[in-house]
Amino acid sequence: MDTLYMAGSYNQTMGPLTKSRNSGAGEEAAAEPPRPTFLARVWSLLIVDPLIVLSTIVCSTVSVIFTFFDSKGRIPMAIARLWARSLLFFAGARVTVEGLDKIDLDGSYVFTSNHASYMDTPTVLSSIPVQFRFLAKRGLFQIPFLGTHLARAGHIPVPREDPRAAVKTLARAAEVIHQLKTSLLIFPEGGRTKDGKLREFKEGAAYIAIKAGVPIVPVALIGTRAVLPFNSGTFHPGRVRIRIGDPIPTTGLMLRDRGVLTVSVREQVARMLQNV
Numbered sequence: 001m002d003t004l005y006m007a008g009s010y011n012q013t014m015g016p017l018t019k020s021r022n023s024g025a026g027e028e029a030a031a032e033p034p035r036p037t038f039l040a041r042v043w044s045l046l047i048v049d050p051l052i053v054l055s056t057i058v059c060s061t062v063s064v065i066f067t068f069f070d071s072k073g074r075i076p077m078a079i080a081r082l083w084a085r086s087l088l089f090f091a092g093a094r095v096t097v098e099g100l101d102k103i104d105l106d107g108s109y110v111f112t113s114n115h116a117s118y119m120d121t122p123t124v125l126s127s128i129p130v131q132f133r134f135l136a137k138r139g140l141f142q143i144p145f146l147g148t149h150l151a152r153a154g155h156i157p158v159p160r161e162d163p164r165a166a167v168k169t170l171a172r173a174a175e176v177i178h179q180l181k182t183s184l185l186i187f188p189e190g191g192r193t194k195d196g197k198l199r200e201f202k203e204g205a206a207y208i209a210i211k212a213g214v215p216i217v218p219v220a221l222i223g224t225r226a227v228l229p230f231n232s233g234t235f236h237p238g239r240v241r242i243r244i245g246d247p248i249p250t251t252g253l254m255l256r257d258r259g260v261l262t263v264s265v266r267e268q269v270a271r272m273l274q275n276v
Contacts (some may be wrong), residue, residue, distance in 0.1 A: 015244045033226045036234035044235045051090045059083035067152040077131055083270050084122035092237025093227050094117065099244035103217060105130050108183050109247060110137065110209040110216035112265050114198055114273065115187035115217035119228045123240055124185055128219075132183035133176060135169070135204075139232075154180065170204050174211035184208060188262070192232050198273060201266045206258035210250045218245035218265045220272035243272040265271040 036044075060083075063076040070076060088095060103109060111132065113124060121134065135216040141147040151158075157174050159165040172185055188201040188206070209216040223240035245268040253261065 025161055033197055033229035034236050040234050048090050048235050055086040057145050060145035063149045064152050072135050081126055087122045088126055090228055091235040093240050095240045097127050097242045102244055108177055108181055108214045110205050111185045111218045111219050112188055112205045112216055113221055114269055115192050116191050117181035117224035117228045119224040123224055127242055130183050132185055134185035170207050173208045177212040192230050196225055198270050201262050202257045206261040210255055210258055212254045215247035215249050216265055217247045218268035220269050232248045
């Protein structure tokens with residue numbers, strides 16, 4: 001997997017877990033992902049899938065061992081980054097990053113991205129070189145090896161079925177940012193888009209950013225849906241782009257401002273997705 005870094009701006013000045021009011025941007029139909037061919041299915045099943053399973057077992061095991069010696073989680077994070085790069089390499093994905101110069105690599109942020117594919121997390125993890133944790137659905141923590149790594153490395157499970165517990169999770173996430181001086185990755189749509197359209201954003205990311213007092217960074221992922229479409233186990237080699245938007249400071253904001261902040265973040269993501 002090759003990663004290219006580019007500078008540049010694609011944004012204009014923008015004048016409990018609920019959805020924000022939809023700005024209406026980004027509702028255009030997305031391009032359909034490629035249809036899986038027989039050879040693509042065979043390649044995915046016999047080559048890519050076994051390599052991904054092997055990489056997950058090896059990297060998760062090594063990462064868990066290092067969590068007993070590295071309280072800050074830097075070594076497990078480096079191993080996780082290696083795991084993510086291996087997945088992209090096996091899948092034939094080439095990643096380009098635009099706008100990396102907008103963030104301080106030693107700073108703390110809440111990265112807020114669209115979600116179109118299971119390849120989204122490996123893409124961000126492999127190519128944005130900051131220390132961060134992420135919120136993940138509780139089911140991922142039940143997967144052998146991977147779940148143990150997630151728990152030991154300090155990532156945060158989200159109990160979707162319990163609203164009260166979900167609010168406590170947001171407060172805990174803000175504490176993690178403070179305690180570890182780290183960043184957080186969130187997919188505010190609440191799940192992967194089925195048709196490629198940008199869905200409404202929930203307000204959890206804005207809540208955490210305001211609570212932690214750190215900037216929120218809009219991120220647009222382009223091309224991951226073509227590499228691994230929704231409800232598909234067939235991989236397709238291709239190019240993926242990460243566009244990092246302008247960080248939005250939260251200094252002086254109150255929790256009641258999270259709705260307006262959420263709309264602003266979504267507008268940036270939608271604009272970056274449209275400017276392909």
